[in-house]
Amino acid sequence: xxxxxxxxxxxxxxxxxxxxxxxxxxxxxxxxxxxxxxxxxxxxxxxxxxxxxxxxxxxxxxxxxxxxxxxxxxxxxxxxxxxxxxxxxxxxxxxxxxxxxxxxxxxxxxxxxxxxxxxxxxx
Numbered sequence: 012x013x014x015x016x017x018x019x020x021x022x023x024x025x026x027x028x029x030x031x032x033x034x035x036x037x038x039x040x041x042x043x044x045x046x047x048x049x050x051x052x053x054x055x056x057x058x059x060x061x062x063x064x065x066x067x068x069x070x071x072x073x074x075x076x077x078x079x080x081x082x083x084x085x086x087x088x089x090x091x092x093x094x095x096x097x098x099x100x101x102x103x104x105x106x107x108x109x110x111x112x113x114x115x116x117x118x119x120x121x122x123x124x125x126x127x128x129x130x131x132x133x134x
Contacts, residue, residue: 013060017041027100049075064113066120073122081124087114089129 017037018029048057059078063069069080085093090110100106119125 014041014062025099045072045075062113064116064118066118066123069120069123079124080120080122081126082119084125084127086127086129087111 014037015026017040018024018033019026021036021040022028022030022033024030045059048054048059059072059076061068061072063072069082072078073080087110091107094100094106094110095103
């Protein structure tokens with residue numbers, strides 16, 4: 012589950028088209044899934060994709076779900092390079108600002124599994 016997928020499912024628009032007016036619906040859908048995952052369920056594995064830069068956000072999710080947290084640390088430079096080559100994303104400046112803000116706010120946590128992924132051609 013991730014916000015891009017939820018936006019897409021709710022709006023029916025292109026993958027990176029995200030009308031601000033739909034954000035409350037997307038957040039409530041995400042929260043409903045997380046809430047349901049915190050209860051007994053017959054699912055062996057679920058992936059919750061978040062952009063939580065703050066360790067407090069990730070620790071909360073770890074506690075609520077008993078989850079393993081995996082952080083994919085793709086460098087600022089690599090993220091911006093990928094965005095600039097992605098034809099699906101309009102308004103490059105907005106995306107660049109979001110990536111820069113994430114890296115400014117990012118805090119590592121001892122409880123996280125950290126993967127560093129750079130220069131992949133299959134992403």
